[in-house]
Amino acid sequence: MRKHYLDNIRFLTIFFVVIFHGTEAMFAGLKPYEGAVTFAGIYQYFVYPWFMLLLFVVAGISARYALEKRTERQFLKERVDKILAPSTLGVL
Numbered sequence: 001m002r003k004h005y006l007d008n009i010r011f012l013t014i015f016f017v018v019i020f021h022g023t024e025a026m027f028a029g030l031k032p033y034e035g036a037v038t039f040a041g042i043y044q045y046f047v048y049p050w051f052m053l054l055l056f057v058v059a060g061i062s063a064r065y066a067l068e069k070r071t072e073r074q075f076l077k078e079r080v081d082k083i084l085a086p087s088t089l090g091v092l
Helices: 004-026 039-047 051-069 072-091
Strands: none
Touching (some): 051 072
């Protein structure tokens, strides 16, 4: 059974990551930092310490639920098919 709260946490975290990386582009044309506190700086300071950790925790919880329904062999085959093969082809 799909856990919708995990999907919501994942969506919000990815949204925060996109905004985090977009703040540099949004403020790229401004004059250099002169000691002033900016919204982008505050946002990055708040989000940076936890968003990757949260993504890894959600991925681990999701993997645990997936392993309850599948054997290790099925789980690894699905991960290779869904993640490893496309990313390897993308790199090449």
